Amino acid sequence: MLASPEPKGLVPFTKESFELIKQHIAKTHNEEHEEEDLKPNPDLEVGKELPFIYGNISHGMVSEPLEDVDPYYYKKTNTFIVLNKNRTIFRFNAASILCTLSPFNCIRRTTIKVLVHPFFRLFILISVLIDCIFMSLTNLPKWRPVLENTLLGIYTFEILVKLFARGVWAGSFSFLGDPWNWLDFSITVFEVIIRYSPLDFIPMLQTARTLRILKIIPLNQGLKSLVGVLIHCLKKLIGVIILTLFFLSIFSLIGMGFFMGNLKHKCFRWPQENENETLHNRTGNPYYIRETENFYYLEGERYALLCGNRTDAGQCPEGYVCVKAGINPDQGFTNFDSFGWALFALFRLMAQDYPEVLYHQILYASGKVYMIFFVVVSFLFSFYMASLFLGILAMAYEEEKQRVGEISEKIEPKFQQTGKELQEGNEADEAKTIQIEMKKRSPISTDTSLDVLEDATLRHKEELEKSKKICPLYWYKFAKTFLIWNCSPCWLKLKEFVHRIITAPFTDLFFIICIILNVCFLALEHYPMSKQTDNLLNIGNLVFIGIFKAEMIFKIIAMHPYGYFQVGWNIFDSMIVFHGLIELCLADVAGMALLRLFRMLRIFKLGKYWPTFQILIRSLSNSWVALKDLVLLLFTFIFFAAAFGMKLFGQNYEEFVCHIDKDCQLPRWHMHDFLHSFLNVFRILCGEWVETLWDCMEVAGQSWCIPFYLMVILIGNLLVLYLFLALVSSFSSCKDVTAEENNEAKNLQLAVARIKKGINYVLLKILCKTQNVPKDTMDHVNEVYVKEDISDHTLSELSNTQDFLKDKEKSSGTEKNTTENESQSLIPSPSVSETVPIASGESDIENLDNKEIQSKSGDGGSKEKIKQSSSSECSTVDIAISEEEEMFHGGERSKHPKNGCGHGSSLGQISGASKKGKIWQNIRKTCCKIVENNWFKCFIGLVTLLSTSTLAFEDIYIDQRKTIKILLEYADMIFTYIFILEMLLKWMAYGFKAYFSNGWYRLDFVVVIVFCLSLIGKTREELKPLISMKFLRPLRVLSQFERMKVVMRALIKTTLPTLNVFLVCLMIWLIFSIMGVDLFAGRFYECIDPTSGERFPSSEIMNRSQCESLLFNESMPWENAKMNFDNVGNGFLSLLQVATFNGWITIMNSAIDSVA
Known part of the structure; x- marks a missing residue:
C-alpha cells in the first residue's frame, strides 16, 4: 500500500x-528494507493542476517554493514544487546549481517565477505560432532577418531561464x-551555427529549424502525455514491425527469384523479311534497341507494353517481338532486380497503394500462374499483418487505460483521506479565526459567536451552490421579473391552451x-x-420558415422565454429560425449565397424525434471534447511534415521540374509551397x-524521399489508428437518451399508434357491415373504439384496458369454442390465446377487440354458428394479422415435429378412427421418417452442392462446349425433380403452416420456383430473362448445414x-450531398x-462560351465529369468514392478546377 502523503497540505x-528532507533521504538509504x-x-x-482537496492557495504561496506534496518525491528525492496562479505543478531539484545557486538564491527564485508564470508560457507559444506561420510562407518578406533574429533571441532567453531555474544536469x-x-x-x-557560419551546410541541417514546430507539444501537458503513451504503444509494436520486416524480406527474395529482370520485357519492333534494306541496316546499330519509339505503346499509355516468353504471359502484336530492353516501368522504380526494390514493391503491396497496376505488370511479364504469389502476399500482409498491427495497438491502448485505472484506484482512498483531513483542518482554522474576530467585536455575546461558527461550517456548501450558478444573481432576478410571463388569468388560459396544442402527439407528428x-x-x-422549379423551391422555403417560426412563437408562449431557452433543442430551433430570417433579409446582397449552406442544419432537427440520431450527435460531440488533444497532435504532425517536406524538397521541385513534366510545369501534386505540401501529406x-x-x-533523389515518406506513413498511420481506437472507446462510454429527452419520440409513437387504431377501427366497421355481424357485436365495437376516448389515454392505460379485455375473454369460455372450431377447419388457424410479438410502445387493442367479437359471435354452443363465425371475414382479420406477424418475426420459432405430425400442422384433419384416416396418418409418418433421416439430409446436401457447382461451368464458352451444355441441362432437370420431391415430402410431413412458417423452408421454396422458371425459360423466349435468377441457387446451401445457419442467424442479428x-449515416451523407449540390452543381464541366x-x-477556359469559341466546327468539347454533384443522387455516388478513398483524387481535382 502507498504511504499517506507527507507533508499534510501546502x-x-x-x-x-530542506535539512529535514536531506536527513530523511539519508536515513532511507541507510535502511535495509525500503518501501x-x-x-x-x-x-x-x-x-x-493541484487537486482541490488541498484547498485554496494563498497569495503568498503562488510562485514560491513549497515542500513536495507527493510522498514518493518527498521521501526519495530532494525536490520541491512551485505552483502558479492556475494551480499548475512545477517540480524542481533542490540541489544547488553550479555550487552557488541554491533554491533560496534570489537569482534562481526570480528565474523560477518567470518560468512558472502563465504569461511566459503564453509568450513562448505565441512566438512558436508566429514562427510556424513564417515557415509556411514561400515568398519571404524583406524584414525576414529581423524576425528570425528576434525569435532566436526569444528561444535563447527561454533556454537561459530554464538553465538558471532547473540547473544543467543535476537531478x-x-x-x-x-x-x-x-x-x-x-x-x-544548429540555427546559430547555420545563421552565423559562412559554410554551406547540407539541406538536412538547414531544414532542422522546422523541428521548432514540435515545441507546441511540451507547451501543452495533454499533448506531452499523449506522446508518451504513443511511444509506449510504439514499443509494443516493435515485435510486430520486426516480424513484418522478416516476412517482407523473405518474400522479397522469393520475388527476386521469380521476377528479376522480367519487367524490362517489352514489345519491340523487329523488321520483317519483306521490309527494305535500310531498316535492316538500322537494326545493326547498337543504339537501335535503345530507341523508345521502336517500342509498342497502347493508346494513351505512357510506358511501353510489357510482354513475356511464357504462353500464359502477355503477347506482342504482329511485327513485334518480346525482348529485354529499356528501363523498368514507373520511371524505373518498379522492379524486382535488387533486394531493395523488391522490398519496396512488397511494401507497396502491403500498403495496398496502386496494387492492381503492379499485379498487371507482373502477370503480363511473367504469366498468370504467378497470381498465386500475389494472393498469398495480399492475404498475409494486407489483411493478417494489418489486423495484427491493429490488435497489438488495441492491446497497448487497453493496457494503458487499465494501468492508469489501477493507479487511480490505489491512490484514491489515501487521496480521499488526505482531502478529508485537509478540509477538517481548514474548517477548524477558519472557525477559530472567525471566533477570535467575533470575540474582539462582542466579547460578551457568546450566542453570536456560535452562530458564526455554524455559518463557517456551512460556507463550503454555499460556495458550491454559488459556483453552480453560471450567471450573476441579478440576472436571475431580471429573468424572474421579465422572462417569466404570469400576467393575467386570460394570459394563463391562453398559455395553457397553447401548451396543450404544442405538446399534443399530432403536433409533433405535423412538425x-x-x-x-x-x-x-x-x-x-x-x-x-x-x-418554375426554382420558384417552387423558394416558395417552399418561405413556407417552412414560417412554420418553424410559428413553432418557436407557440413554444415561447407555452413555456415562457426563460423556460424555452433552458432546453438545448429549443435554442437550436431558434438559431434555425433566425438564420432563415437573416437569409431572407440578405437575399439580394452579393456574396451572401453561402448562407444557403446553413439550411442543412434543419436536418438535425430530426434528432429531437430520432433517439439514434441524437445519440450519434452526442457521441460525436463528446468524443471531440475528449479527443481534442489527439486531434491537435495529428494536426501538428501533418503541419510539421508539410513544412519539413517543403523546406527539404521545395527547391528541388523548382529546379528539376523538367524531369517529371515534359512542359516543365509543376504537377498538381508537389511540395514547392506549403499548401501543396500539406495536401501531399494528407494524400500520403x-x-x-x-x-x-x-x-x-x-x-530530389532516393536518399531523402524514401525516409521522409516512411516517417509520414508510419507515424501518421499510428496516430490515425490510435485516434480510431480512442473514438470507438469514447462511443462505448456514451449514455443513452434519457426519458425526459425522449418525450418527443414517445409522442410520435403515440400519434402513429392512434392513427393505426383509427384505420383498423374504420376497416373493422366496414368489414363487419359487409358480413352482417350481429348488432350486439357492433355495439361492443363502438363501446371500445368510440366511448373509450383513446386520445385521452396513455399507452400504459391502454395496456391496462387490454388486460381487462383478456380476462373477460377467458371468463366467457372462448378457448373451448375456438379449439372446437379449429378441429373442424380444413386450414387450421393459430390459437386465439397465442402470443404474437408486437412493437414496444404500441398497443394491439384492435386485435383484442377482434378476438372479443369472435368470442361473442361464437357464443351459443351451435357448431353452425361457430362455422359461420369462423368463416366470416370479419372474425378472421386478427388471425391473418397474427399469422403474418408470426411468419415475419418467428422464423425459427415454429418447430416442426420430429415424429409424425402434431396438431395444427397437417394438411387436413381426418379422423384417425376411420380407415382412410389411418392410411393418411401412416403416409404422413412415413414422410416424416424420410425427411428426418440423416441419410436423406446428407443426400439433399450433396445434391445442393452439385447444383451450385454446375453454375461455374455456365460461362461465355458454354455454347462451344456442346457435351457439357447437354449434361448441364439434364443435371438441371434432375436437380429440379429432386428438390420438388423434397418439397412435396415436407409438405406431406409438416403441413403448409409449419412449412411456410419456417424461414429456411421459405427460402427452399423460392429456390425451387427459380429452378422451375429456369427450365421453362429455356423453351419460351419471353421467360428467358428469368434464367438470370439462377444466382439464388447457392442460397440453398445455407439451409443445409447447421453451422452455416448459426452464422447466418448471428449475421442477421448483428446486421x-x-x-x-x-439510416443516420445516410442522413449525414445527405447533408454533405446537398451541400455539394449547392457548391458544385454544374461546375464540374x-x-x-x-x-x-x-x-x-x-485558368484559360472559365465557361462554356469560351470553350466553344476555340473551335470552328460542330464538335462540342464541353463535357461533364463522370462523378459530379449535379443532383443529390450523383452527390451520393461521389461521396461514396470519397469515403472509400477510391477515385477521391479525381473528384477533388474536379472541385479545384470547377468553373462558373
Whole structure:
C-alpha cells in the first residue's frame, strides 16, 4: 500500500525543511528494507493542476517554493514544487546549481517565477505560432532577418531561464533531464551555427529549424502525455514491425527469384523479311534497341507494353517481338532486380497503394500462374499483418487505460483521506479565526459567536451552490421579473391552451412531417433546373420558415422565454429560425449565397424525434471534447511534415521540374509551397503515396524521399489508428437518451399508434357491415373504439384496458369454442390465446377487440354458428394479422415435429378412427421418417452442392462446349425433380403452416420456383430473362448445414440493429450531398481538346462560351465529369468514392478546377 502523503497540505520550502528532507533521504538509504510499493502519484505529476482537496492557495504561496506534496518525491528525492496562479505543478531539484545557486538564491527564485508564470508560457507559444506561420510562407518578406533574429533571441532567453531555474544536469528535473529540452537546445545551436557560419551546410541541417514546430507539444501537458503513451504503444509494436520486416524480406527474395529482370520485357519492333534494306541496316546499330519509339505503346499509355516468353504471359502484336530492353516501368522504380526494390514493391503491396497496376505488370511479364504469389502476399500482409498491427495497438491502448485505472484506484482512498483531513483542518482554522474576530467585536455575546461558527461550517456548501450558478444573481432576478410571463388569468388560459396544442402527439407528428418535407425540398435542387422549379423551391422555403417560426412563437408562449431557452433543442430551433430570417433579409446582397449552406442544419432537427440520431450527435460531440488533444497532435504532425517536406524538397521541385513534366510545369501534386505540401501529406495518410514518391525521387533523389515518406506513413498511420481506437472507446462510454429527452419520440409513437387504431377501427366497421355481424357485436365495437376516448389515454392505460379485455375473454369460455372450431377447419388457424410479438410502445387493442367479437359471435354452443363465425371475414382479420406477424418475426420459432405430425400442422384433419384416416396418418409418418433421416439430409446436401457447382461451368464458352451444355441441362432437370420431391415430402410431413412458417423452408421454396422458371425459360423466349435468377441457387446451401445457419442467424442479428445507424449515416451523407449540390452543381464541366483528349487549363477556359469559341466546327468539347454533384443522387455516388478513398483524387481535382 502507498504511504499517506507527507507533508499534510501546502508548506513553504525553507532551509529547515530542506535539512529535514536531506536527513530523511539519508536515513532511507541507510535502511535495509525500503518501501517498494511507493510510486509517483499520477494526479501530482508535473504539468497537472493541484487537486482541490488541498484547498485554496494563498497569495503568498503562488510562485514560491513549497515542500513536495507527493510522498514518493518527498521521501526519495530532494525536490520541491512551485505552483502558479492556475494551480499548475512545477517540480524542481533542490540541489544547488553550479555550487552557488541554491533554491533560496534570489537569482534562481526570480528565474523560477518567470518560468512558472502563465504569461511566459503564453509568450513562448505565441512566438512558436508566429514562427510556424513564417515557415509556411514561400515568398519571404524583406524584414525576414529581423524576425528570425528576434525569435532566436526569444528561444535563447527561454533556454537561459530554464538553465538558471532547473540547473544543467543535476537531478531528473534538470534542464537536460527533459528530452524536449535536448531537442530545443539542439535546434537553437544548429540555427546559430547555420545563421552565423559562412559554410554551406547540407539541406538536412538547414531544414532542422522546422523541428521548432514540435515545441507546441511540451507547451501543452495533454499533448506531452499523449506522446508518451504513443511511444509506449510504439514499443509494443516493435515485435510486430520486426516480424513484418522478416516476412517482407523473405518474400522479397522469393520475388527476386521469380521476377528479376522480367519487367524490362517489352514489345519491340523487329523488321520483317519483306521490309527494305535500310531498316535492316538500322537494326545493326547498337543504339537501335535503345530507341523508345521502336517500342509498342497502347493508346494513351505512357510506358511501353510489357510482354513475356511464357504462353500464359502477355503477347506482342504482329511485327513485334518480346525482348529485354529499356528501363523498368514507373520511371524505373518498379522492379524486382535488387533486394531493395523488391522490398519496396512488397511494401507497396502491403500498403495496398496502386496494387492492381503492379499485379498487371507482373502477370503480363511473367504469366498468370504467378497470381498465386500475389494472393498469398495480399492475404498475409494486407489483411493478417494489418489486423495484427491493429490488435497489438488495441492491446497497448487497453493496457494503458487499465494501468492508469489501477493507479487511480490505489491512490484514491489515501487521496480521499488526505482531502478529508485537509478540509477538517481548514474548517477548524477558519472557525477559530472567525471566533477570535467575533470575540474582539462582542466579547460578551457568546450566542453570536456560535452562530458564526455554524455559518463557517456551512460556507463550503454555499460556495458550491454559488459556483453552480453560471450567471450573476441579478440576472436571475431580471429573468424572474421579465422572462417569466404570469400576467393575467386570460394570459394563463391562453398559455395553457397553447401548451396543450404544442405538446399534443399530432403536433409533433405535423412538425416531423414538415421537417421531412423540408429535407425533400432541399434534395430536389439539381442542375440544370427550370425557373418554375426554382420558384417552387423558394416558395417552399418561405413556407417552412414560417412554420418553424410559428413553432418557436407557440413554444415561447407555452413555456415562457426563460423556460424555452433552458432546453438545448429549443435554442437550436431558434438559431434555425433566425438564420432563415437573416437569409431572407440578405437575399439580394452579393456574396451572401453561402448562407444557403446553413439550411442543412434543419436536418438535425430530426434528432429531437430520432433517439439514434441524437445519440450519434452526442457521441460525436463528446468524443471531440475528449479527443481534442489527439486531434491537435495529428494536426501538428501533418503541419510539421508539410513544412519539413517543403523546406527539404521545395527547391528541388523548382529546379528539376523538367524531369517529371515534359512542359516543365509543376504537377498538381508537389511540395514547392506549403499548401501543396500539406495536401501531399494528407494524400500520403489516405494511402495514395507511391505516385508522388516517384516524382519526389525524380527531383530530389532516393536518399531523402524514401525516409521522409516512411516517417509520414508510419507515424501518421499510428496516430490515425490510435485516434480510431480512442473514438470507438469514447462511443462505448456514451449514455443513452434519457426519458425526459425522449418525450418527443414517445409522442410520435403515440400519434402513429392512434392513427393505426383509427384505420383498423374504420376497416373493422366496414368489414363487419359487409358480413352482417350481429348488432350486439357492433355495439361492443363502438363501446371500445368510440366511448373509450383513446386520445385521452396513455399507452400504459391502454395496456391496462387490454388486460381487462383478456380476462373477460377467458371468463366467457372462448378457448373451448375456438379449439372446437379449429378441429373442424380444413386450414387450421393459430390459437386465439397465442402470443404474437408486437412493437414496444404500441398497443394491439384492435386485435383484442377482434378476438372479443369472435368470442361473442361464437357464443351459443351451435357448431353452425361457430362455422359461420369462423368463416366470416370479419372474425378472421386478427388471425391473418397474427399469422403474418408470426411468419415475419418467428422464423425459427415454429418447430416442426420430429415424429409424425402434431396438431395444427397437417394438411387436413381426418379422423384417425376411420380407415382412410389411418392410411393418411401412416403416409404422413412415413414422410416424416424420410425427411428426418440423416441419410436423406446428407443426400439433399450433396445434391445442393452439385447444383451450385454446375453454375461455374455456365460461362461465355458454354455454347462451344456442346457435351457439357447437354449434361448441364439434364443435371438441371434432375436437380429440379429432386428438390420438388423434397418439397412435396415436407409438405406431406409438416403441413403448409409449419412449412411456410419456417424461414429456411421459405427460402427452399423460392429456390425451387427459380429452378422451375429456369427450365421453362429455356423453351419460351419471353421467360428467358428469368434464367438470370439462377444466382439464388447457392442460397440453398445455407439451409443445409447447421453451422452455416448459426452464422447466418448471428449475421442477421448483428446486421439488423445497425440499420438504424446506417439510416443516420445516410442522413449525414445527405447533408454533405446537398451541400455539394449547392457548391458544385454544374461546375464540374471541362473543355476537352479533341485532338489530344486532354483538358484545357481552367485558368484559360472559365465557361462554356469560351470553350466553344476555340473551335470552328460542330464538335462540342464541353463535357461533364463522370462523378459530379449535379443532383443529390450523383452527390451520393461521389461521396461514396470519397469515403472509400477510391477515385477521391479525381473528384477533388474536379472541385479545384470547377468553373462558373
